[in-house]
Amino acid sequence: xxxxxxxxxxxxxxxxxxxxxxxxxxxxxxxxxxxxxxxxxxxxxxxxxxxxxxxxxxxxxxxxxxxxxxxxxxxxxxxxxxxxxxxxxxxxxxxxxxxxxxxxxxxxxxxxxxxxxxxxxxxxxxxxxxxxxxxxxxxxxxxxxxxxxxxxxxxxxxxxxxxxxx
Numbered sequence: 001x002x003x004x005x006x007x008x009x010x011x012x013x014x015x016x017x018x019x020x021x022x023x024x025x026x027x028x029x030x031x032x033x034x035x036x037x038x039x040x041x042x043x044x045x046x047x048x049x050x051x052x053x054x055x056x057x058x059x060x061x062x063x064x065x066x067x068x069x070x071x072x073x074x075x076x077x078x079x080x081x082x083x084x085x086x087x088x089x090x091x092x093x094x095x096x097x098x099x100x101x102x103x104x105x106x107x108x109x110x111x112x113x114x115x116x117x118x119x120x121x122x123x124x125x126x127x128x129x130x131x132x133x134x135x136x137x138x139x140x141x142x143x144x145x146x147x148x149x150x151x152x153x154x155x156x157x158x159x160x161x162x163x164x165x166x
Contacts, residue, residue, distance in 0.1 A: 035081055038074040042085070046070070047137035049091060054084040065089045067104045068111060069138060073162045082160060087138070099132040103139070106132065110142060115159030119150040 013032035017024045032055075039051045046069060057066065066086040073082050089100060097103070110125030123146045129139040149157075 031081065035074060035083065039085065042072075046085075046087065046141065048087045050088040052086050052088060054086070057084070057086045065100070065104075067107055069107075070111075071115075071160045073160055097133060097136075102132045103129045103136055107136075107139060107142075110139070114142060114146065117149070117153075117157045117159070119146040122146050 013028055013030040015028045016026065018027050018029075019025050035053060039053060043049060043051055048069070051069070052060075052066070060066075066088050068084060069087045070085045071082070072085055089097065089104075092100060094100075106125050106129035110122045110129065113119075113122035113125060123143050126139040126142045126146070129136055130143075133139075145161075
């Protein structure tokens with residue numbers, strides 16, 4: 001059995017052979033498996049190749065270059081899970097992601113303003129990220145989100161994006 005703990009939250013994954021003697025399958029079950037599946041599906045939504053949860057991020061202890069891309073609520077197997085999501089950037093080269101650290105800095109600033117509901121300042125920061133790397137699709141996604149939120153301000157904004165798709 002494997003588990004990750006954050007404060008009072010535990011996400012369990014149980015692994016083992018399940019079935020009868022005639023038909024036995026090795027499998028993984030639990031909310032952690034569900035979360036991993038949601039993050040894998042979210043890669044397309046965030047134009048990313050590799051997303052990890054805060055639980056994995058903490059275990060890496062600065063081993064990889066990452067950027068904090070969102071705080072989301074995903075529909076869990078037994079209950080919704082609020083989790084911070086990171087993009088792992090180590091597979092990029094200078095050619096595939098020019099000015100990486102500059103982009104990450106502007107993006108971080110944009111996320112701070114986005115979380116505070118300051119859509120104009122957030123868009124400015126995301127545009128700065130795009131100026132440093134015009135193909136950073138994630139900054140484009142956040143500009144679209146800011147425009148959407150600015151046009152239709154939420155009644156109660158807590159900075160958390162609710163993932164609707166699985």
